[in-house]
Amino acid sequence: MLESFVEALALATDPWVILYVSLGVFMGVTLGAIPGLSGDMAIAILLPIVFFLEPASALGLLTGIYKGGMFGGSISGISFGVPGTPGAAATTIDGYQAKLRGYPNKAMHTALYSSVIGDTTSDLILIFVALPLAIVALSFGPVEFFALYAFALLLISALTKGKVAKGIAMAALGILLAMIGRDPIGGSLRLTFGIPQLAGGLALIPVLVGIFAVSELILQLADAWMRKARRIVEDTKAKAEGLFEDYDAKADRLTWREFRGTLKATWIGTGMGTLIGALPGAGSSLAAFISYGLAQQFSRRRQDFGKGSLEGVAAAEAGNSATSGSTLIPLFAFGIPGSATAALFGAAFILMGMTPGPRLIYDHTAIIYALFIILIYANLVNLAMSKVLLPVYSKVAMIQSRILLPIVCVLAIFGTFAAGNSVVDVWVMLAAGLLGVVLRIYGFPLAPLILGFIVGPGAERALRQSLLIGGGDWMHLLSSPIAVGLYATAAAMILLFTVILRDRTQPPKPATGKEGSP
Amino acid sequence: MKSATCGILAAAFALGPLAAAADSPLGTDPIRLVIPFGPGGGSDITARVLAATAPEFCGPRIDVVSMPGAAGLEAVNFVRSATPNGHTLLVTDYGPIVTSGFIDEVDWEHSDWQPVMNFTEWLPTVYTRSDHDIQTIEDWVAVAEANPESVTFGHASPLGIVHLPLVLFEMETGLQNVHVPTSGGGETRSLVMGGHIDLGMTLPASIASEVAAGDLTALGVFASERSPALPDTPTFREAGYDVVLPAWLMIFATDEVPSETVTFLQDCFIEALASPTAVAMSDRVNAGISPLNAEESMELYMATVASIGSILREIGEIE
Numbered sequence: 001m002l003e004s005f006v007e008a009l010a011l012a013t014d015p016w017v018i019l020y021v022s023l024g025v026f027m028g029v030t031l032g033a034i035p036g037l038s039g040d041m042a043i044a045i046l047l048p049i050v051f052f053l054e055p056a057s058a059l060g061l062l063t064g065i066y067k068g069g070m071f072g073g074s075i076s077g078i079s080f081g082v083p084g085t086p087g088a089a090a091t092t093i094d095g096y097q098a099k100l101r102g103y104p105n106k107a108m109h110t111a112l113y114s115s116v117i118g119d120t121t122s123d124l125i126l127i128f129v130a131l132p133l134a135i136v137a138l139s140f141g142p143v144e145f146f147a148l149y150a151f152a153l154l155l156i157s158a159l160t161k162g163k164v165a166k167g168i169a170m171a172a173l174g175i176l177l178a179m180i181g182r183d184p185i186g187g188s189l190r191l192t193f194g195i196p197q198l199a200g201g202l203a204l205i206p207v208l209v210g211i212f213a214v215s216e217l218i219l220q221l222a223d224a225w226m227r228k229a230r231r232i233v234e235d236t237k238a239k240a241e242g243l244f245e246d247y248d249a250k251a252d253r254l255t256w257r258e259f260r261g262t263l264k265a266t267w268i269g270t271g272m273g274t275l276i277g278a279l280p281g282a283g284s285s286l287a288a289f290i291s292y293g294l295a296q297q298f299s300r301r302r303q304d305f306g307k308g309s310l311e312g313v314a315a316a317e318a319g320n321s322a323t324s325g326s327t328l329i330p331l332f333a334f335g336i337p338g339s340a341t342a343a344l345f346g347a348a349f350i351l352m353g354m355t356p357g358p359r360l361i362y363d364h365t366a367i368i369y370a371l372f373i374i375l376i377y378a379n380l381v382n383l384a385m386s387k388v389l390l391p392v393y394s395k396v397a398m399i400q401s402r403i404l405l406p407i408v409c410v411l412a413i414f415g416t417f418a419a420g421n422s423v424v425d426v427w428v429m430l431a432a433g434l435l436g437v438v439l440r441i442y443g444f445p446l447a448p449l450i451l452g453f454i455v456g457p458g459a460e461r462a463l464r465q466s467l468l469i470g471g472g473d474w475m476h477l478l479s480s481p482i483a484v485g486l487y488a489t490a491a492a493m494i495l496l497f498t499v500i501l502r503d504r505t506q507p508p509k510p511a512t513g514k515e516g517s518p
Numbered sequence: 519m520k521s522a523t524c525g526i527l528a529a530a531f532a533l534g535p536l537a538a539a540a541d542s543p544l545g546t547d548p549i550r551l552v553i554p555f556g557p558g559g560g561s562d563i564t565a566r567v568l569a570a571t572a573p574e575f576c577g578p579r580i581d582v583v584s585m586p587g588a589a590g591l592e593a594v595n596f597v598r599s600a601t602p603n604g605h606t607l608l609v610t611d612y613g614p615i616v617t618s619g620f621i622d623e624v625d626w627e628h629s630d631w632q633p634v635m636n637f638t639e640w641l642p643t644v645y646t647r648s649d650h651d652i653q654t655i656e657d658w659v660a661v662a663e664a665n666p667e668s669v670t671f672g673h674a675s676p677l678g679i680v681h682l683p684l685v686l687f688e689m690e691t692g693l694q695n696v697h698v699p700t701s702g703g704g705e706t707r708s709l710v711m712g713g714h715i716d717l718g719m720t721l722p723a724s725i726a727s728e729v730a731a732g733d734l735t736a737l738g739v740f741a742s743e744r745s746p747a748l749p750d751t752p753t754f755r756e757a758g759y760d761v762v763l764p765a766w767l768m769i770f771a772t773d774e775v776p777s778e779t780v781t782f783l784q785d786c787f788i789e790a791l792a793s794p795t796a797v798a799m800s801d802r803v804n805a806g807i808s809p810l811n812a813e814e815s816m817e818l819y820m821a822t823v824a825s826i827g828s829i830l831r832e833i834g835e836i837e
Contacts, residue, residue, distance in 0.1 A: 044557040044584070048566055051799070141714030182589055185699050187621075187676035196623060200588035280708045281701065334711055335728060337704045340556075350563060353802035355727045421596075422587045461701060468698050469670050469715065 008369030011056040012377070020057045021374060024064020025382050029389060031065075032072020035209050035408065037415045038085040039069015043344045050351045056370050062348055063374050066341055067119060067382050070284075070321045074111040078104055078313070079397030080408050082213035086204055087320040089450050090288035092212060094305065094312030101308045102252065105394040109254040110310045111317040112390065114266040116383045118318035122274045122325030123375040126332070133326065134333035137278045139482065142465035145281070147483035149459035151490040152286055155293035157448045158494050167448045170439070174452020175459070177202055184457060185464045197424040206416045206429035207453055211446055213412045214433025217405055219440065252394070254310075262314035265295040269315040273322025280330045280338035284323040285454045289447070291319025297493060325375060331356050332368075542577025543782055549580045550606050551769070552597050554590030554614040560721065561767055564637050564805045565609045571799070572790035576783065578605075590614035591622060598626055602774035604783055607634060611765050613678040616819075616826050620836050621677065628823045633815035634769040634783050637791075638806050640721045641741040641764050642683045643748065646710060648735045652717065655738045655757040659693065666694040670715040672706040673699060677835070679765035680706075680719040683740040686829055687754065687761045710734075721765075722747035723804040740764070746806065763825070768815055784812045 011017065031037045042065045050058040073085030078095035091111060098107035125133065140148070157167035180191045181201025192198040269291035276287035295315030296305040305312045328345060330338040335357030337343035346356045354364050361368045396404075416429045439446060463477075470476025478484055551565045562584060569580040585593035594614055600606035608615070608631075619628045644658075652658050652669070662669050673681040676699050688694065698715055700706045706718040707725070717737070722745040728734040729748060736751040740763050744753055754761045769787070771780055788809045790796055800807040810818065830836045 047557060047562075048570065048582075051566070051570055138708060138712035141709060141712055143714075184701070185676070187699075196591065197588055199591055199622070200586070203587065281705060330708065334708070334733075335724075336708045336711070338708075343559075343704065344557065347557070347559075347563060350803050351566075355804070357727050357731075358733065359727055359731055421583060421585050422592055424587065424592075458701075461699075465698050465700070465709075468696055471667075471696075 004365045005369055007366045008373060011366060011370035012373035014056065017056045017060045021060040021064040021378050021381050022385065024061040025068040025378065025385050028065040028068020029072035029386060032069035032084045033075040034415050035076050035082040035084050035213050035412045037418065039065050040340050040344060047344065047347060050348050055352050055367050058348065059371050060374050063378050067324060067378050070324055071112060071115040071382060071386060074317050075108060075393050078107045081216045082408065083208060086208055087284035087288055089208060089285055090292045090316035091313055091320065093447055094309045098308035098313065099397055104397040105252040106254045106310060107313050108390050108394050110262050110313045112386050113259060114262065114269060114314035114318035115321040116379050117266050118270040118273050118322035119324050120376065120379045121270045122277060122322040125274050126325040126329055127372045130329045130333055133278045134329045137280060137330055140279050142462040142469065143477055143480045144482045146459060146462035146466055146477065147486035149455045149462060151486045152290050152455060153452060154490045154494060156289050156451045163445060166444050170444050171448040171452035174449040175456035178453045178456025184461045202428050203425050206425040207432045208450060209412045209416050210429040210432025211436040211450060214429060215436025215440055217409050218433060218437050220405055258310060262310050265311040265315035266318040268295045268298065269318025270322045273319040274326045277323025277326035278329045280336050281458060283339055284320045287323045288316045288320040289451050292316040332360060333358060544577050544604060546578050547605055548578050550583050551580060551609045552583045552585055552593045552606065553609045554585060554593035556586045557584045561609060563803050564767055564807065567796055567799045567805055567807065568787060568790065571793055571796040572787055575790040576786035591618060598772060602772050604771060604775050604779035608770040611679050611767055612822050612826065613675060616823050617677050620827060620830050630773050631770045632773050632780060633812055633819050634771055634780055635787050635812060636810035636815040636818060637767040638808060639764040639766050641739045641745045642680050642719055643722050643739050644717055644719055644737040645725055645734050646717050646737065648732055650716065653735050655754060658737060662693040662695060667696055669695045669717060670698050671695045672709050672715045672718040674702045674706060682829060683761060683763040684719060685833060686763055687759065689832055690759060690761055766818060768819065780812055
């Protein structure tokens with residue numbers, strides 16, 4: 001045991017391995033920050049490299065990319081309102097509002113710290129308590145998963161105060177959009193209107209980038225043109241414009257007190273993220289949304305959520321990042337890839353001649369221990385490197401939109417195309433952008449739509465699998481104590497927070513221009 | 519989660535040696551192996567063995583491009599509409615080309631494709647937990663006969679390579695099981711291991727180590743011979759059910775690609791896969807590569823088109 005630990009330590013701290021980890025983190029943060037591109041994609045591209053690198057270096061590189069990408073997605077979410085990765089969609093809700101209120105740096109640092117805390121905790125749980133959690137994860141079958149999805153959808157839909165109906169409508173629309181394509185059970189086509197390119201359904205990246213990014217671009221462009229048009233009419237002089245908008249970098253520092261204020265939300269996110277990450281197929285976006293919803297329900301400053309709350313950023317980002325260690329639990333325990341990332345790590349193991357599964361840690365003790373050590377210290381590399389990069393990125397966030405918008409637009413189209421090598425995806429993205437504009441103008445919340453779209457296929461599959469297994473009896477959905485517990489919790493929370501505690505919340509403020517956007 | 523991770527597995531990576539034979543009839547433009555699935559699966563890994571070793575023999579660099587869009591049809595259409603010069607090839611199992619050619623609205627026929635070579639034959643395998651009551655093919659048949667529709671059976675992609683053998687088996691035996699489609703092999707396995715369903719179907723390489731460790735039991739293989747990865751698992755034929763439906767992984771070109779180009783590709787691919795590096799890689803990733811040439815592949819392809827056509831007609835999917 002000690003011997004293999006020493007061997008693993010030697011492997012993991014080899015200067016080349018550290019270099020590859022750092023390179024990976026840098027690539028991950030940067031790619032994650034580009035809307036549409038994600039760490040997963042970079043891992044997929046770099047997968048063949050494991051044929052040629054030493055196993056520890058290869059795993060170091062992939063781990064670095066993964067962790068960097070996890071956090072990087074929140075940078076563009078906060079800077080441009082465009083989640084750089086699906087997992088960062090929930091971070092965007094409050095992160096972008098924080099930027100609009102002039103404190104992107106605070107939001108990014110909150111995201112970074114909560115991401116590192118969530119990630120490290122999740123890694124420790126992977127290393128020390130993988131097996132018990134893995135057994136819990138296996139007890140999640142279709143019945144339990146459907147309850148979890150229903151729980152998440154109700155929680156997020158009920159979040160937008162005074163707009164519960166709109167929230168539920170948006171979740172339903174999201175599920176409807178997710179149903180386009182092939183019926184997951186029967187295999188027949190539906191809602192494609194005879195368009196063959198829709199047979200595979202709408203891909204997540206274009207919908208995500210379209211709804212958040214393209215709609216934002218269109219609205220900003222409209223706003224800029226409106227001001228220009230007015231200027232022509234009124235013949236007023238434009239004020240001198242520098243590269244940056246009015247931005248006080250000094251005031252935008254995260255204080256110790258503010259950081260402490262976000263810790264509760266961070267721990268909620270860490271707990272939920274670790275748990276949900278271990279469930280095969282649940283995914284980091286779901287973890288982030290549930291964490292965000294719970295943190296809001298348990299926050300003393302609920303009214304700030306949706307308006308740039310740092311707690312909201314912390315919960316979502318911790319929830320997102322805390323899936324990163326635990327998502328490998330089913331892979332190590334049973335050889336089951338629980339997420340796209342875990343599948344890619346599984347493929348990397350296979351390419352290195354190691355079969356994922358319970359034998360992995362016995363057959364390849366040194367390299368797996370080395371991976372564990374890398375998982376932990378890659379978080380520190382991520383922290384250090386992002387600390388250096390963040391001041392630059394938060395300044396980028398405040399660049400004049402007339403310069404920034406075209407760049408983001410090109411990146412969004414490029415990233416979307418690259419994600420699936422598909423031109424159809426680009427059209428889907430533009431259409432989703434128009435839909436986003438309409439929804440924003442009429443004050444529909446976007447988060448439930450995205451969550452509905454993300455969990456829609458899983459929820460439908462889980463429901464129909466449950467009914468198939470239960471012989472068509474709907475009571476089968478209540479046959480599991482876990483499911484009943486989830487339904488009861490959802491009902492209790494909604495009762496508690498919408499009826500009983502209603503008086504504690506503040507009277508609604510007059511709507512500001514940006515309210516209702518994500 | 520849809521194609522969140524599908525990636526360009528391509529251009530960025532000029533890993534192949536650039537010492538391209540200048541006299542290669544294919545010139546220096548890269549060859550693209552397009553796969554209709556996401557990265558990281560068996561097809562991707564197998565194609566990469568070729569991409570890593572063949573440039574030395576074929577000349578140009580080889581890229582593996584993953585296009586899972588439109589349930590794989592995007593990849594098929596992409597190869598279909600590419601210039602027919604042998605630089606854009608499709609690597610697929612029979613799902614996206616044979617099954618889709620029957621049930622989807624496509625503007626090509628099965629005869630519009632010609633195989634370049636076949637990598638391997640995958641043997642669909644039925645498995646369950648080692649503490650489940652059903653442990654053999656006979657147990658399964660007995661339970662299913664006593665209580666029709668009582669056994670739940672998980673499988674990925676309806677009418678694909680790990681579902682049609684079950685359909686064929688039921689046609690032969692008249693047994694009825696509850697089919698539970700899943701999002702893929704990983705989900706099937708977690709449902710089986712978690713006790714949510716009774717049986718599942720997968721390919722031998724993905725369960726071999728759990729079977730060896732005693733966590734899973736492989737009931738039987740839908741093939742004419744046992745799988746080298748699961749030497750103790752009987753075939754369904756041994757148990758008295760003549761159901762054989764192996765899944766191949768083939769490289770296709772469109773029929774417009776000149777035959778001398780196809781022959782050149784076939785020769786240099788097979789030569790590359792016989793090289794010591796390729797053999798070592800194939801062993802390491804458990805790919806079980808044993809190539810068939812274009813002619814043998816064509817025979818196998820046409821036989822599959824015929825057998826799948828008759829299954830689909832029988833179950834009423836096509837007329």
